[in-house]
Amino acid sequence: MSSPRPGRTGAVAPAVAVLLIAVLLGALAGTWPPFVAVESGSMAPGVERGDLVVVTATDRAPWGDLSTASDPNAPTRLGGDGDVVVYAVPGAGERPVFHRLAFPVAAGEDWTERADPALLSGDCAELSTCPAPYDGYVTRGDANELYDQSAGIAPVVPDARIAGKALFAVPNLGWIRVGIDAAAARYGGVATGVVLVGSAGLVGGFGALLLGRLRRSTRR
Template identity: 90%
Template sequence: MSSPRPDRTGAVAPAVAVLLIAVLFGGLVGTWPPFVAVESGSMAPGVERGDLVVVTAADRPPWGDLATTADPDAPTRLGGAGDVVVYAVPGAGDRPVFHRLAFPVEAGEDWTERADPALLSGDCAELSTCPAPYDGYVTHGDANELYDQSAGIAPVVPEEWIAGKALFAVPNLGWIRVGIDAAAARYGGVATAVVLVGSAGLAGGVCALFVGRLRRGGRR
């Protein structure tokens, strides 16, 4: 009699389950990926480097429209008033920035008149982003000394650059993503993906073997 074919579904089940949960979560919050790994300390102490932040689409109910620090009824998120958003400046390597919305501006406005002087490096005539070239937002990292638009991090941020806003953060869970990004930058995306898939398969196989032994031990 031939031996029964080994059941290998247990080896991939953990990876499939994680992927399914991520897809379902992405559908719920309306963004993909639904998580952001924080790579700097610019939003400390509300969010530290290595934290994993869950984000939602900017207009996704029930969390409402975008709110800034200047709004009188701004919600408190991640240690401060106003929404913390993820945005990317086109042509700047598409490296996402994770900062708070300070206040909205209109095209042609001298926004320094409404700004906190302590967060400015000069007056409107000295800033390349002032007057505002279009409608958008002035942004700020909670731990930074200047507005993004004063520090040269970004011009005024229009709403179409905003990929999502933060809901909450999970401490230290983002180090995995930070490590993956660092490996991809050093060794390439393909090599990193091969290692990750192999590691996931190995981990799934070890888990399946362990569970199988427990089951066999329980039948004795």
């Protein structure tokens, strides 16, 4: 009798499972994608380059509203006080930044009066982001020497620019996402997706074949 072979369903099952897990995680987190690959060391040592960070929507229960490092009894997130968020920088191709909320500011406020002088490169008159043009937040990478708004990384960050906040980080798992993003940037998203799905199918088919052989050998 011929030995059973894994069918096409078994070959693509791993890819389908990964997709379903990602969709489920996105539904629970309330944001998409539900994770961020860290590409710099600006949030060290709490989050290192290559880590994969799971994020959730800013108003998603049970994690509550946004908290800053200056808030009384602020929760500890990824090695520091206050929430770490993903926000987009306007005029920079919507480049995402993954930094901590330092403190909130109001429109027209000279926020340097409440800032840590050691994290400023000048007074309000010397900074293009001061006074605050609108309500929002001053932010900073834990490993950076200046606030984002003092270093020229970003203007004051309004709520509308915040895509999500971090829940926890998985060390080194983000290198996979970094590699996928690099491949997509070079070869295109569709081509990269086809290769990934095909690779998952091949790995699944090989795994099913190997498992079948192991099962047959144990029955002898």
